Structures are given as structure tokens and as C-alpha cells.
Amino acid sequence: xxxxxxxxxxTRKPLDRHLLWSLLSEKSDFWTEVDVVGVTGSTNADxxxxxxxxAEEGRVLLAEKQLSGRGRLDRRWESxxxxxxxxxxxxxxxxxxxxxxxxxxxTAVALEEALLAVCGVRAKLKWPNDVLIAGKKVCxxxxxxxxxxxxxxxxxxxxxxxxxxxxxxxxxxxxAGATTxxxxxxxxxxxxxxxxxxxxxxxxxxxxxxxxxxxxSDTLGRxxxxxxxxxxxxxxxxxxIDADGRLRVDPGDGPVEAVAAGDVVHLRPRA
Numbered sequence: 001x002x003x004x005x006x007x008x009x010x011t012r013k014p015l016d017r018h019l020l021w022s023l024l025s026e027k028s029d030f031w032t033e034v035d036v037v038g039v040t041g042s043t044n045a046d047x048x049x050x051x052x053x054x055a056e057e058g059r060v061l062l063a064e065k066q067l068s069g070r071g072r073l074d075r076r077w078e079s080x081x082x083x084x085x086x087x088x089x090x091x092x093x094x095x096x097x098x099x100x101x102x103x104x105x106x107t108a109v110a111l112e113e114a115l116l117a118v119c120g121v122r123a124k125l126k127w128p129n130d131v132l133i134a135g136k137k138v139c140x141x142x143x144x145x146x147x148x149x150x151x152x153x154x155x156x157x158x159x160x161x162x163x164x165x166x167x168x169x170x171x172x173x174x175x176a177g178a179t180t181x182x183x184x185x186x187x188x189x190x191x192x193x194x195x196x197x198x199x200x201x202x203x204x205x206x207x208x209x210x211x212x213x214x215x216x217s218d219t220l221g222r223x224x225x226x227x228x229x230x231x232x233x234x235x236x237x238x239x240x241i242d243a244d245g246r247l248r249v250d251p252g253d254g255p256v257e258a259v260a261a262g263d264v265v266h267l268r269p270r271a
Contacts, residue, residue, distance in 0.1 A: 012082035012159060014038075015062055020184045027192030030199070031089075032058035039065045039081075043088035044144060044153040050090065051149035057092040060191065080164050083172075085156040085183050089191070092149050095202055100150055101260075102206035102245040103143045103198075104129045105213040107152055110194035111139060112216050118189040119178035124218035127238070127247045127264055131156075132218050135266075136171035154190075158183055210241050217241075223267040224249065226259055234259070235267070 017036040024031055040046055040063045047061050065081040079086065093100060111131055112123045123139075124132045131139035139156040157165070157172035159181050165172065173181055180186070200208050214220060219238045226234040226249060236251035246258040 012080075014064060014082060015183055015187075020062075020187055023184055023188035024191055027188055028195040030058055030195035031060055031191060032056055034060045034062070036062045037064070039063065039067065041067050042153075043086060044142060044151050047088045047090050047151045048144065048146040048149075051146040051151060055090055055149075057090060057149075059090040060087060061089070062087040062187065079155070079157065079160065079166075083157070083159045083164065085154065085158055085187055085190075087187065088151055088153040089194075090149055090151055091198070093202060095205070097145075098244070099201075099206055100143070100145060102209060103150055103152060103201070104141050105206065105241075105245055106197045106201045106209040107141050107143065107154065107194060109209050109212045109216070110197045111141075111154065111156070111190050114186065114190040114193045115173075115178075117193075118186055119173055119176075119180055121173065121176045121178050123216070125213055125216050126266070127217070127219040127241070128245070128261075133171050133173075133176045135218070136169055138171050138173065138176065156186070156190075158186070206245070207243070210243070210245065214241055219247070219264065219266065225265045225267055226262040227265075228259075228262045234262075238264075 015036045017034055021034045024034065043061045043063050043066065047059065050059065063086045066086050108125045108131055112125060115121050115123050121133055126132050129141040130137050139154060142153040144151050157170060159174045160172040162175060197209055220240065222238055224238045234249055234251060234257060236249040238247055239250045239256060240248040242248055242258055246260045248256050248258055250256045
């Protein structure tokens, strides 16, 4: 099928849970359960409920469509059915709780590496939780604590056409010219990469994940504008990430600030 702009739209097959589990089992022994549902409110909310009832680490939930998907700052996130990878997974870190905030970096690093290995596309990482291709958002990540667990949600645009994109600043693997749009293959590769990154994160701390994130960052070196939840604004140059995952911003007329939470806009290309 071809859309109005001449981009071929692939047949959107339903996810095959058995195939995904088979592919994933070849790559990692970390994962304990994979479920696929047709429609749900939110995979993050579903796994958070499972966590409250004692579900073990390594559980993965994917949905063909979400009705109440949310990103950072409670932003709504939607996608046509079967056009994206909408998944969440459950972790029970043994690392100190103050380190949990860096799990988003581990997730982004794993996805960036998987997209290059499997899809042949080079992605860049935007603080704190976005994955970009050619400056446009292809994936958002949301990690939330639930008691002694962390639920990590990933929303990756796979086969969306230009007309289906939620905002002009978004893109998809289809539009980026990915060599494959096979969702089982992409999901298995990503989860396999994440398991390896997570084990290093648990055993050695977040330094490796942060260093790999910095190496592929689209934020560092740029002039950025930060909008804080309390309404305050900060403009300056993004100069680094500290050990807790905070973005270090140099305003040029004062001390460097470490930003823990805020909405970041890239103002101009990296220096």
C-alpha cells in the first residue's frame, strides 16, 4: 500500500508472542515472561499493578494499541494500531534507590544500539528520555518507580506514515529508511541489548550507561532552553551529565546548574 506522499506502508501484522519469545530467548536469559495484548489503557499502568501484586523482574508487556498512554509530564501518547512498539518491562533493582533515575539512560543506550544493529539507522539521544533520528523524535521512554520495582515504558514509532505522525517534530523507522520494520526482531534486539546494559548498571553502577549516552547525545554542546515544573526558565549550553543523570547547563553568566527535571528545547546546532 502506498500513502499520498509515495511512501510504501507495510502490512501491519499482529505481534507474534511465541516468535518474539523464541527470538528473545536466543539473545538473553534475563527475561521471564512476555505478554502481548490487543488493546489496553497503558502498559506501564498494567505492569505497575502487577508489581504491586509481587510480579517478578523480567516481565514484558506489549500492546498493539494504548488508549491512555502517557509520556513525561503526563503528556498523552497515541499511535495507530500495530504501527508502533508499545512496551513496558518490570525491573526490581538491587542498586540503591537514588540510582534508579539513571535507568532511562540505560534504556536509551540499548535502543540506540539496537536500532543501528538491526535497522541500520543512526539515532541520537535527547535529555532526558527521547530518541531522535535526524533531529526528530522516534521514541520516548518513561521509567516510574512502583514500590521496590521500576516499570520502564518505551514507545517506538515503527511504520507510521507522515500523515499519521502526532506532531511535525516526530518521525518513524519507516520514514527514516530502516532496513527492517519487523517488530518482533526489533523488540528482541532491544530487549537483548537492554538486559546486557542493565546487568552492567546493576553490577558496576550507571557510569558506563551515562558515558555511552553522552557519546551519542544530541543535547550536549547545544544551546538549550529548560522549562522547570515550577515555571522557571533557564537558557544556556548543555555541557554534561552528572553521576545522577542530571543535565549540567552553563548559563554563561553564572554557575553551572544541574537540572534534575524539566522540559528541554534544543535552540541551535551543537557547537
